[in-house]
Amino acid sequence: MLQGFGLDLSRLPVDTTQPDQACFDLPGRVEFARVDYQPAALRLTISVPQAFMSRGTRGYVSPELWEQGETAGFINYNFNGSRRRNKGLETDQYYLGLRNGLNLGAWRLRNESSVVRSSDRPLRYRSNRTFAQRDITALKSQFTVGETFTDSQVFDSVRFQGAALASDDGMLSDSERAYAPVIRGIAETNATVEVRQNGFLLYSGSVSPGPFEITDIYPSGSNGDLSVSVIEADGRVRSFTQAYASLPIMVPSGSLRYSLAIGQVDSNDELQASPGFTSAALIYGLSELITGFGGVQLAEDYQAANLGAGVNTGLGAVSLDVTRSVSQPDQQSRSGQSLRVRYANTLDVTDTTLAVAGYRYSTEQYRTLSQHVSDTDPQRRVTSTGLARDRLELSVTQILPAQAASLSLTASEQRYWNLPGKTRQLYLSYNAAWHTVNYSLSIERNEDFGRDSDASTDHRIALSVTVPLGSSPGSSRLSFNVVRDSSGDYNAQAGLNGQVLGNRDTFYSVQAGNDSNSGSFGAGKINTTTGFGRFEAGYSQGQDYDAFTLSAAGSLVAHAGGVNLGQTLGETFALVQVPDVSGARLKSYTNVATAANGYAVLPYAQAYRTNWVSLDTRQLGADVDLDNAITQVVPRRGAMPVVRFKAAVGxxxxxxxxxxxxxxxxxxxxxxxxxxxxxxxxxxxxxxxxxxxxxxxxxxxxxxxxxxxxxxxxxxxxxxxxxxxxxxxxx
CATH class of the missing domain: 2.60.40.2070 (PapC, C-terminal domain)
Structure with a gap:
């Protein structure tokens, strides 16, 4: 009965002094609980603190509703072609990228390939990757076999041929997918709890008198303290701040992420070794503040182990992990360690977001699995691009609300064991707006310190200004861009872009400018998005050259109801059927409408979540009757469900x-x-x-x-x- 009232029995205190069949004294067992019976009104009021109540999981959909989809085959295509004339020499170049798929029951067969042709090279087809995948509901994971990649959260990702099993966050509820704090407090009355981050309201809910515990908070960013307000029934407000910062590897308390892989390293080089290997990684939320993680990689003449933890401290989120490797590519053992530190935080007082990550390879003998495979090839060892010694990365973003602007800095420095000197990159940008005018100033600097500290420096400074020529969303925009580099070379251009005759699906763009090396130039292009793809044509001309380009991207889907053309497909997509009705448009999707066979290709859908699909009934006309113009679908990852609307035509x-x-x-x-x-x-x-x-x-x-x-x-x-x-x- 208590469960029927919504109580979480696992949270109730255990009383071993009472027999199992004794009456349950709720107020005596649960502090702040209250039972009030009014005989005259025949009313029983039970009040229990929110901390002892069962809580639903936001965003979670029962696996019973996950749709496997129907049998279908599809081709995603991306075509680019160009014809260029430079000083009388004409060259053609064509590229066709393909992502092909076949859905059979629970299995998804995928192939990624390309076709390339140019004036000086014949037509060449290449298959880049082929694999089959299906989800495992009981394990909340994806099983993949074929050519794929290992997970990259613990070890560097490796391309391989074999089988992999990895947890799928999409199957989890929102509160289980990403690390979020648990907010606890005590309400004195029937109160409202509000949680804000950076001034934005993230949560508002009612709680009963007594302790409360809120677990379904989803911060708008990975960092930034949370401001909690408890508004009592009499209007009193109590506030407190809860520190919050997170890193991508951190997960909620009790949550588990894992990945397993076994197969052969695919080096994409016929002359290079492809040793068999096994890789395993595990991430677990040890508590509300600490996430532990680690893994192992085993291959022929290679072993590596990793162990680390991420912690949400009051001063930000920090993670530390150590990887030890043992490599024997030429019967000589090499062992080394790699220490990695990552830090992230947002300073609410100054609206500054800081993320810094430092990598330090403590010995020259440390090897990743990919580096070990390269070491087995003597030629690649000689021409190696470098063994990383230490690397420092810094990313800072500063919001300037008074100027409606932001300032961001990204910097990195890398040193190597087997190469002299170091490399350094820096990028600084300032973005702001003045009334309707947007402008930005950016500086890029690349330094390569060679032997004897001689530095090769390359830097660029760029200014960009955009001015709308009207107040409507479809108004054309005038832009100015200037770039100058360290050698004094520059490129300056002005452009105009906008909608074509007010058509929100067709856009034009024209530019004219001058380059210090190639002189004056001009260019223009037009692109449009239809229900069966995106198409673009462009032309450019300079002093000694001119070029014409064409591009197209879309899809072809073959299914039991026929063949349909569509826009570029996402990983998961759907078909919509309105029997005997052509031209029925779908809301929230640009130019997606049913074809002559009554089907439309819905180019993307969110896996394991409720996707609402609605028809635009204003376009149907008086001769079509619908039982319902809106429905929902919950597809599995990679599935192609068919969303059917019942329609009568006459x-x-x-x-x-x-x-x-x-x-x-x-x-x-x-x-x-x-x-x-x-x-x-x-x-x-x-x-x-x-x-x-x-x-x-x-x-x-x-x-x-x-x-x-x-x-x-x-x-x-x-x-x-x-x-x-x-x-x-x-x-």
Missing amino acids: RRVQFELVRADGSKVPLGASVEDEQGRALAVVDPGSQALVLSDQDSGSLSVRWSDQRCQAAFVLPPRDPARAYERIRVVCR
């Missing part, structure tokens, strides 16, 4: 029903067709609006214990009329 006719004696048919009379299907109800004017699938036939009208028949013949269809009006005699 001619809309308003019948004026007159009895043989000239009197009207009474209000509320039922109108049926010859098969007894209900069509309409007679209105006060003895009229009935019917959707008829026949040009001639008979209507049956019933009321009380009486009935009559009305034969009709419809006139030829008039496209200018929304519906026909005819008078019939009911005998």
Whole structure:
């Protein structure tokens, strides 16, 4: 009974002094709980603190509702072609990228390939990757076999041929997917709890008197303290701040992430070794503040182990992990360690977001699995690009609300064991707005310190200004861009872009400018998005060259109902069927409409979540009836479910029903067709609006214990009329 009231029995204190069959003293067992019985009103009021109540999981959909989808094959294509003339020499270049798929039951077969052709090279086809995948509901994971990649959260990702099993966050509820704090407190009355981050309201909910525990908080960013307000019933407000910072590897308390892989390293080089290997990684939320993680990699003449933890401290989130490797590529053992530190935090006082990550390879003998495979090839060892010694990365973003601006800095420095000197990259940008004008200033600097600290420096400074030429969302925009590098070379251009004749799906862009090396130039392009793809054409011309480019991207889907063209497909997509109706548009999807076979390709859907699909009934016309214009679908990852709408198609006719004696048919009379299907109800004017699938036939009208028949013949269809009006005699 207590479970029926919504109590979480696992949270109730255990009383070993009472027998199992004794009455449960709720107020005596649970502090702040209250039971109030009012005999006169026959009312029983039970109040239990929120901390002892069962809590639903936001965003979670039961696996019973996950749809496996239907058998289908598809091709995703991305074509780019160009013809260039430079000083009289003409060259053609064509590229076609393909992502092919076949869904059979629970399995998803995928292939990624390309076709390349140019003036000096013949047509060449290459298959880049082929694999099969299916989800494992009981394990909340994805099983993959074929050419794929290992998980990259603990070890560096490796391409391999084999099998992998990895947890899928998409199957989890929102509160289990990402690390979030647990907020605890005590309410004195029936109170409202509000949680804000950076001034934005993240949560608002009611709690009963007593302790509360809120677990379904989803911060808008990975960092930034949370401001909690407890608003009591009498208006009193108590506030406190809860520190919060997170790193991508951190997970909620009790949550588990894992990945297993076994197979052969795929080096994409026929001359390079492809040793067999096994890789395993585990991430677990040890508490509300600490996430532990680790893993092992085993291959021929190679072993590596990793162990680390991430902690949410009051001063930000920090993670530390150590990897030890033992490599024997040439019968000589090499062992080393790699220490990695990551830190992230947001300073609310100054609106500064800081993320810093430091990698330090403590010995020259440390190797990743990919580096070990390279070491087995003597030629690659000699020409190696470098063994990383230490690397420092810094990313800082500063919000400047008074200037409606932001300042961001990204910097990194890398040193190597087997190469002299170091490399350093820095990127600084300032973005702001003045009224409707947006502008940005950015600086890029790359330094390569060679032997004897001689530095090769390359830097660029860029200014960009965008001015809208109107206040409407579709107004054209004027842009100015200037770039100058350390050698004094520059590129300056002005451009204009916007919608074509107010069409929100077709855009143009023209530019003109001057380059210090190639002189003056001009360019223009136009692109459009249709229900069956995105297409673009462009032309550019300079002093000694001109070029014409074409591109197209879309999909072709073959299924039991026929073949349909569509926009570029996501990992998970769907078909929409409106039987016998073409041109039915879908809301929230640009230019997606049913084709002549009544099907439309829905290019993307969110796996394991409820996706609402609705038709734009304004485009259907009067001759289509829908049972429901909105429905939902919950696809599994990679699935292609079919969303079916029940529709009736015919001619809309308003019948004026007159009895043989000239009197009207009474209000509320039922109108049926010859098969007894209900069509309409007679209105006060003895009229009935019917959707008829026949040009001639008979209507049956019933009321009380009486009935009559009305034969009709419809006139030829008039496209200018929304519906026909005819008078019939009911005998």
